[in-house]
Amino acid sequence: MSNQIPERVLLEGFHAVKHALRFAPELVHDILAANDDWRELAEHLAPDVLPELERRVRPVASAEVLKWSRAVHPTGLLGLAKRPEYAIDPVRHAGRTSPLVLLDDPRRPGNVGAVIRVVAAAGGGGVLATGSLDVWHAAVVRAAAGLHFALPVVGRMEADDVPGPLIGFEADGRDIREVNVPSGAILVFGTEREGLSPAIRQRCDAVASLPMRPGVSSLNLATSVAAALYYLRLSGRF
């Protein structure tokens, strides 16, 4: 994709390194360790990646880690990886049946990371975003526990480049149980403060809501993605 420029990705901490190694080991080109904690973590939490870590970890002084990262992660581990280039454009992939999630101008790295993590877990087709936030920034990768490497993640999209069907999500939409969500739809979620922009809301084929108790204004962005996706998944829609 034209906006997918290969760049270095920082994997801060054990979980980010673990998921990158598990899903795309060929993209991980260096793993630095400022202490030995990774071995015990891998033995207990991820024995599948232990041999790869043993082969690749390079023990270094903290100062070496600090050349790349603002702080040494408590687990002491820092990975350097290459950003993937997708062989198939996830947006236009004709055979896709699982939904894509489009974040309309998200602002908080922690929210975007949590979205990537839950979309990966629920088996969604990928995460797209409009706006200026770098969805591959180290803070987003950290919040996603490195699950960027498990599915397509594309930022800085133009909303006009995203074809339908688009299903918007907003607290004032129609109850999700009454909305037809077509196979392979793109589920659109608004920015944290203002919600869906009028331009993208106008393009949505339907706007769905997750019912809430009276008096509650809205759900957090990542929470609403999680609830919507798992509702669709567990009700057999993908």
Ligand SMILES: C[S@@+](CC[C@H](N)C(=O)[O-])C[C@H]1O[C@@H](n2cnc3c(N)ncnc32)[C@H](O)[C@@H]1O
């Ligand atoms: C924190 S909310 C934005 C709230 C914004 N102040 C408003 O009132 O529109 C961020 C996004 O989460 C999603 N969201 C939050 N609560 C929702 C609900 N009950 N149903 C569907 N989507 C919801 C929407 O996509 C919304 O744009």
